[in-house]
Amino acid sequence: MPIKTFSRLPILQQGLIIVLLPVGLQLLIIASLYTLQNEAETEAARADRSRFIVQTANQICLDIYNGILQARESLTEGRINEGYKHIAKMANTATANITSLKEVVASDADQYDALISVEKRLEFIRDGLISTRKLAISGDLDGSVESGKKITLQARRDSKEMIETMMSLVTKEREISENSPQKLEILRERIRQGLLIAIFADVALACGLVAVFGNTIGSRLKHLQENSFRFATDKPLLEPLQGSDEIAQVDKRFREMANALTELRRKESALVENASEVICSVDKDMKFSAVNHACETIWGYSPEELLGTRLAQIVQPEFVDKTIAAMEEIKGASEVRHLENRIMRKNTESCDFSWSIQWSEAERSYFCVAHDITERKELERLKKEFVDMVSHDLRAPLFSIQAFHQMLDSGVYGNLS
Missing domain, CATH: 1.20.1420 (A middle domain of Talin 1)
Structure with missing residues (x-):
């Protein structure tokens, strides 16, 4: 045979x-x-x-x-x-x-x-x-x-x-x-x-x-092993195995799975890269390990500049300790936590950000989404100033009216009826 x-x-x-x-x-x-x-x-x-x-x-x-x-x-x-x-x-x-x-x-x-x-x-x-x-x-x-x-x-x-x-x-x-x-x-x-x-x-x-085993079953199993390695390292897969045996069926299913995962990864990457917010991962040493291209638009840094850089280097100094303490606390939690701080853009301008952070024990990394809340913070500041101003401008007439009523009650102006 x-x-x-x-x-x-x-x-x-x-x-x-x-x-x-x-x-x-x-x-x-x-x-x-x-x-x-x-x-x-x-x-x-x-x-x-x-x-x-x-x-x-x-x-x-x-x-x-x-x-x-x-x-x-x-x-x-x-x-x-x-x-x-x-x-x-x-x-x-x-x-x-x-x-x-x-x-x-x-x-x-x-x-x-x-x-x-x-x-x-x-x-x-x-x-x-x-x-x-x-x-x-x-x-x-x-x-x-x-x-x-x-x-x-x-x-x-x-x-x-x-x-x-x-x-x-x-x-x-x-x-x-x-x-x-x-x-x-x-x-x-x-x-x-x-x-x-x-x-x-x-x-x-x-x-x-x-x-025979080496030329048939062994080589075909090695083919599967090589494909799994290539898939893990994002390399092109080998040619499909011929035949209708179980190994050929496994190879066929593996290719279908690899294609589905590749497509899913492509969509996920497109979603992340086209997001309007900064999406990144930070390792246990607080260094950027991955970041989408939104960082260049929002922070002014390219992804290549941020990879390997400590998060503390772009956080405004007075918020560094607070940020590190919050992230250490998040490491022991399983749910998503939030924190706010200020980030220094590449042009030295500072802006406010709200972070949604979750720790992954398996990856030993933080997965983060940073949302720019500078405008919201500015609106909150203006609102506060407006309230303070209004409160000040209305307080003087009210005090005058209150004092006048008190004087009337005390009869300073005599009987006015």
């Missing part, structure tokens, strides 16, 4: 692919190693079977050979009963071993038939010995001797064929037994190679997945 196509898949599908690929590889490796291990176990079991057949077949051949040899020596020396016993023991022992071999070679028809033929010959010898013994018990010594000779002769003839039959089994199984270690070593080497290939494949797949 091309990386571009992969990067356009939903993150859930990308995650499933990233998780399932190693799992699938591990299952494939485990299945391969399991198959090799089974082959090794099968070969080991086959080698054990061959060794058992070889050992048992050799034992049967040895029993037959020793039995016939011992019987021959006994019969030659005239120990007839002892010779019969050797043959009987040989037949019984060989038959027991053949029975155990038949269970092992039951799946191989040729080997099973060969053992059956040997078993039948041994049964024939054993049955002949039983008949011979019966003749001896019945008192027919001559018949017993004659029968014993025939059985002994038959046993000698059959022993050669039985040994040849067993040796054919031995030859075949010995070849298997001798070749088995080589096959086992080959299988073990294949298992070792499989493990090395598995390790290499795991490492290669892990590196590949890391590369």
